Amino acid sequence: MKAWLAALRPPEATGFVLRTLFAFMLALRIAYGLELDAPYSAGVTVFIVAAGARGAVLSKSLYRFLGSLAGILASIALIAAFAQAPLLFVLALALWLGLCSAAASLLRYFRSYGMVLAGYTATLVAVPAAATPNRIFAIATARLAVVSLGVGITALVFLLTDRGLGAKGLRLAARNLLRDTSRFLRDALNGLTDAELTRRRAAIAANLLVFDQSIEFTSVEDATFGLRAQEPRTAAALLFAVLTGARRLATLLAPSHQPTPSREFARETMQAALGALCQGLGSTAADFPALARICVDARQALAAMLDRAAPATPEPVPALSDLSALAASETLLDELTGALTHFASLAEGGARTRAEALPVYANWVTALRNGLRTFLAASLAGVFWIMSQWPQGGTALAILGPITGLMALTESASAASLAFFQGALFSTLVALPVREAVLPQITGFPLLMAVLLPIMAVALIYSRRPGLTGTRANGFLIFFLTQVAPANPMRFDLAGALNTSLALVAGGFAGMLAFRVLVPPDPAAEARVLMRSIRRAVLHALRTPIAHELAWEHLQHQKLVRLSLRLAANPVIRPLAINRAITAVLIGRFAQQIRATSPNLPVLAAIAEAGHSPLAAATAAHDAALGLAASPTTRLAAALNGIADLLDETAPFLTRASL
Numbered sequence: 001m002k003a004w005l006a007a008l009r010p011p012e013a014t015g016f017v018l019r020t021l022f023a024f025m026l027a028l029r030i031a032y033g034l035e036l037d038a039p040y041s042a043g044v045t046v047f048i049v050a051a052g053a054r055g056a057v058l059s060k061s062l063y064r065f066l067g068s069l070a071g072i073l074a075s076i077a078l079i080a081a082f083a084q085a086p087l088l089f090v091l092a093l094a095l096w097l098g099l100c101s102a103a104a105s106l107l108r109y110f111r112s113y114g115m116v117l118a119g120y121t122a123t124l125v126a127v128p129a130a131a132t133p134n135r136i137f138a139i140a141t142a143r144l145a146v147v148s149l150g151v152g153i154t155a156l157v158f159l160l161t162d163r164g165l166g167a168k169g170l171r172l173a174a175r176n177l178l179r180d181t182s183r184f185l186r187d188a189l190n191g192l193t194d195a196e197l198t199r200r201r202a203a204i205a206a207n208l209l210v211f212d213q214s215i216e217f218t219s220v221e222d223a224t225f226g227l228r229a230q231e232p233r234t235a236a237a238l239l240f241a242v243l244t245g246a247r248r249l250a251t252l253l254a255p256s257h258q259p260t261p262s263r264e265f266a267r268e269t270m271q272a273a274l275g276a277l278c279q280g281l282g283s284t285a286a287d288f289p290a291l292a293r294i295c296v297d298a299r300q301a302l303a304a305m306l307d308r309a310a311p312a313t314p315e316p317v318p319a320l321s322d323l324s325a326l327a328a329s330e331t332l333l334d335e336l337t338g339a340l341t342h343f344a345s346l347a348e349g350g351a352r353t354r355a356e357a358l359p360v361y362a363n364w365v366t367a368l369r370n371g372l373r374t375f376l377a378a379s380l381a382g383v384f385w386i387m388s389q390w391p392q393g394g395t396a397l398a399i400l401g402p403i404t405g406l407m408a409l410t411e412s413a414s415a416a417s418l419a420f421f422q423g424a425l426f427s428t429l430v431a432l433p434v435r436e437a438v439l440p441q442i443t444g445f446p447l448l449m450a451v452l453l454p455i456m457a458v459a460l461i462y463s464r465r466p467g468l469t470g471t472r473a474n475g476f477l478i479f480f481l482t483q484v485a486p487a488n489p490m491r492f493d494l495a496g497a498l499n500t501s502l503a504l505v506a507g508g509f510a511g512m513l514a515f516r517v518l519v520p521p522d523p524a525a526e527a528r529v530l531m532r533s534i535r536r537a538v539l540h541a542l543r544t545p546i547a548h549e550l551a552w553e554h555l556q557h558q559k560l561v562r563l564s565l566r567l568a569a570n571p572v573i574r575p576l577a578i579n580r581a582i583t584a585v586l587i588g589r590f591a592q593q594i595r596a597t598s599p600n601l602p603v604l605a606a607i608a609e610a611g612h613s614p615l616a617a618a619t620a621a622h623d624a625a626l627g628l629a630a631s632p633t634t635r636l637a638a639a640l641n642g643i644a645d646l647l648d649e650t651a652p653f654l655t656r657a658s659l
Contacts, residue, residue, distance in 0.1 A: 015162070017460045020050040021453055023157040027150050029445060032488040036149070037142040040486050045150025047456075047477045052464065054162040055217025056110075061151040062220070063114030068147045070114075071121025072140045078126045083133035089126075090382030090397075096122055097378045101405045102371030106362040109216050112409055119374070120401035121147075127394040170218060170232060173211050174343040178291075178336075179281035180204050181239050185332065186274040188250040189267065197250070198575045201243050205561055208236050228345055230357055235342035237358055237554040238335045244557070244582050245332055245589075248646075252325040262322035265305055266329045273298035273333065288347065292340035299333040302326055306634050320625055320641040327638035356548055361558035365529045369519060370408040377404050377514035381507070392503035399504055403511030410471070411565050417515040419468040423475025424508040428501045430455065430476075431483035436494050439484070448486060455480070479504055527566040527577065530559050534581050535611070535654060541588035543608040545599065549592045556585045583650040590639045590646070597636055610647055614654045618647035 024046045031039030049064055051057045074096055082089035100119030104112040125143050129136040184192075184200050192200075215233055219226035253267045273294055280291045306326040381400050385393030403420060410416040438451055456477065463473035483501055515521060534556055546552045560581055567574035587610070594601060606620035622644035628637040647654070 016050070016052050016464060017457055019157055019161050020046060020154075020460055021457060022161075023050065023154045024456070025449055025453075026157065027153040028486065030153065031146060031149055032445070034145075034149075035488070036146050038146060038485070039488060040481055040484070041143070041146040042150040042153070043486075044478060044481050045147050046154045047460075047481070049151055049154045050158075050460075053214075053217050054158045055214075055219075055221040057158040057162075058155055059110045059217055059220040060113060061155045063110040064117055065148065065151050067114035067117025068121045068144065070118035072125055072144055074118065075122040075126035075129070076136055076140060078122065079129050079133050079136045083130070086130070086386050087383070089130060090386060091379060093122060093126060094375045094378035094382060097401050097405070098371040098375030101374035101408055102367040104405060104409060105367035105370045106364070108360055109213060113406075116402065116405035116409070119405050120398070123378075123398040123401040127398045130394065170211075170214060171343075171346045173214060174232065174235065174288075174346060175281050175286045177204070177207060177211060177236070177239060178286075178339065178343065179278060180207070181242055182274050182277040182281065182336070185242060185246050185249075186271065186278065188246050189253055189270060189274075191254070192250070194247075195575070197247060198578065201246070202564055204243060205240065205557075205564070208240055209561065211236055231342045231345040233358055234356070234550070235339040237550055237557065238339040238342070240557045241335045241550070241553055242332055242339070244553070244560075244585055245328060245335075247579065247582065248586060248642075249325075249328045249332055252321070252328055260322055262305060263325045266302060266325050269298050269301055270329050270333075277336070288340045288344035292337050292344070295333045295337040295340065299330055299337065302330045302333065306330060306638075320637065323634050323638040324641050324645070327635055328642070356551060358551055358554045361555050361562075363526075363529065363533075363562070366526055369521075370404075373408070373514055373519035374401075374404040376518055377510060380518075381510055390503075392499050395500060395503035396507035396510065399507030400511050400514075403508060404514055407511065407515060411568075413521045414515045415468060416471050417512040419471040420475040421508040421512040423472035423477075424479040425505060426472075427476040427479035428483060428505055431480045432497060432501060435484045435497055436492060439486075439490060440492055452481075452484070452486070475508070479508070523566040523569065527563055530563045530566065531577065531581060531653070534559050534563075534584055538584045538588040538654065539608075539611045542591045542604075542610055545595045546592050549589070549596075552592070553585065553589060556581075556588070560585070580650050580653040583646050584653050587643055587646045587650070587654075590642045593639045594636060594643075601636075603640065607643060610654050612655070614647045614651040618644045618651075621647065 024043045027042040027046050028039060031042040036042070045064070049057060049060050051060055078089060078092055078096070082092055097119045100115045104115035104119075106112075107115060121143065125136070125140050129139050181204055184197075184204060187200075188197055212233060215229050215236075219229045249270075253263055253270070276294045277291055280286055280294070306323065377400055378397065381393075381397045384390075385397055390396075403417065407413050407417045407420060434451065434455070439448070442448065442451065459473045459477045459480070461473075463470050463477060465473070483497070483504065537552070537556060541552065560578065563581060564574065564578055567577055591604075591607065594604065594607075601624070603620050603624040607617050610617040621640045625637045625640035625644060628634075628640065
């Protein structure tokens with residue numbers, strides 16, 4: 001019993017549930033007062049727009065409105081062009097849905113959601129107007145009215161009742177990210193196992209993604225912060241770079257290696273700096289600039305050691321290992337210093353820092369698959385509607401659009417589509433008795449709310465849970481309210497309600513089949529696409545100077561995150577693939593370091609052929625490193641030695657992007 005009570009009353013969900021229910025009541029009551037068509041759609045909009053943070057609500061509201069407007073304009077164009085040609089109308093509508101689904105896969109956050117809205121709003125407006133084309137403007141304006149009302153009320157309620165995350169919340173999140181990253185690096189140097197290293201790296205990477213999303217939402221609610229949003233984004237990218245290089249540094253400084261004065265000094269210096277960082281970041285009043293000075297001091301000590309480094313014997317191979325350890329430590333301290341410096345801009349009155357805009361990775365292969373799936377599913381459903389002459393076939397087509405669009409954005413589309421269908425099916429079992437048995441016995445808005453609010457409150461609580469539980473709850477919320485359809489006045493028709501429910505369930509079932517049968521997701525194929533993309537980017541970096549190194553590496557970081565998600569169901573292959581890909585990214589990093597200091601170095605031509613003969617390129621890099629180890633260019637020797645070591649490790653990946 002205690003477990004059930006805890007599940008039904010999680011403290012973090014209370015404010016969200018109360019705000020959402022209040023916004024729902026207000027939107028529905030105003031829709032009744034204005035005598036809008038389908039007033040319950042304003043309530044559905046509230047549930048769709050509501051989110052856990054004020055900035056998220058504002059962002060979602062904005063893109064829902066813009067997406068709905070685009071969908072309405074598209075529906076008017078479709079009716080104007082194909083009202084007398086049903087088959088062409090269906091194919092054109094399916095093409096629009098496919099294009100919107102593909103575009104949604106290329107965008108991030110609620111921009112992506114806006115494209116999904118542009119697609120399925122067209123179905124909600126154009127399909128009902130197909131039989132009576134002269135009513136298209138009435139249907140379109142009615143749809144825009146209820147969506148605008150739901151969006152406006154939700155935004156207003158959350159603005160007035162939620163203080164938002166703000167820069168203060170971001171500072172706390174930044175401190176936690178820095179602390180977790182510093183602890184991770186410190187523990188890696190202390191001999192953290194490879195499995196634990198992979199697990200904790202994935203957890204911190206996930207938190208970095210959440211932090212980036214928080215930056216997006218805070219930028220929406222605070223325009224002033226939006227002007228400097230690139231600075232914390234750059235800091236997060238630098239922390240990801242730390243995660244990328246941590247495993248190699250831990251290997252170079254591992255206690256199992258033969259100790260040398262240089263490596264012992266690097267290890268002790270890093271441990272001292274990381275310990276001081278962890279201690280400083282544990283304070284609620286963490287001073288980012290002061291902590292950055294800790295990294296700067298440690299980095300200067302390592303730089304002095306690196307500048308003094310020289311081979312102690314005629315054979316300089318041991319010295320190369322020392323140089324690599326010192327240089328890798330220096331690089332990670334540079335990245336930590338950069339992250340602390342950029343995070344300092346979050347403080348009140350914090351100094352602005354220069355930060356370049358970071359690119360967003362777009363996976364065109366996945367986008368085209370999603371667009372094709374949506375087009376085929378909508379085409380088949382539309383043709384079935386025309387051929388069968390089923391009066392509710394348009395309703396099934398209308399619900400298929402949002403399912404194929406929204407589920408394609410999830411990390412496990414096949415499982416998510418099944419969960420969404422399960423929520424829809426369960427909503428039918430609840431909605432029909434409520435509509436046909438309970439609502440006829442009551443009158444008035446207060447009693448209506450007394451019936452609906454408890455059911456929706458439970459669904460809202462579960463919608464806050466991650467994974468498939470939240471997907472089922474969201475499916476339940478949307479389908480439940482659509483089937484109950486509280487209008488003013490209510491008209492009860494059991495046969496009509498059963499027909500509508502059947503159409504909604506059929507649309508949900510068709511959406512599930514689209515993901516599980518028609519064009520099923522292929523995580524292994526998508527992983528191969530990502531690995532090939534990383535391979536091409538690394539080989540390009542070996543051949544050509546990159547203008548912005550961090551921007552290039554940040555693109556690879558995004559691919560690494562997606563690769564980890566795509567291989568989540570294969571715990572054996574996943575760590576090996578991630579480590580190979582990270583190793584390749586480090587090769588690209590070293591190549592850019594070399595090109596920045598010595599763009600005309602002869603060995604670069606041999607390294608550029610690593611995609612054809614990685615072992616020969618490794619030998620050439622190692623020989624060049626030996627020749628430079630005794631010269632003042634110690635960092636160049638360290639970078640060349642790093643490339644040589646890593647090419648040996650990841651030769652299969654660079655030749656054919658395989659394991």
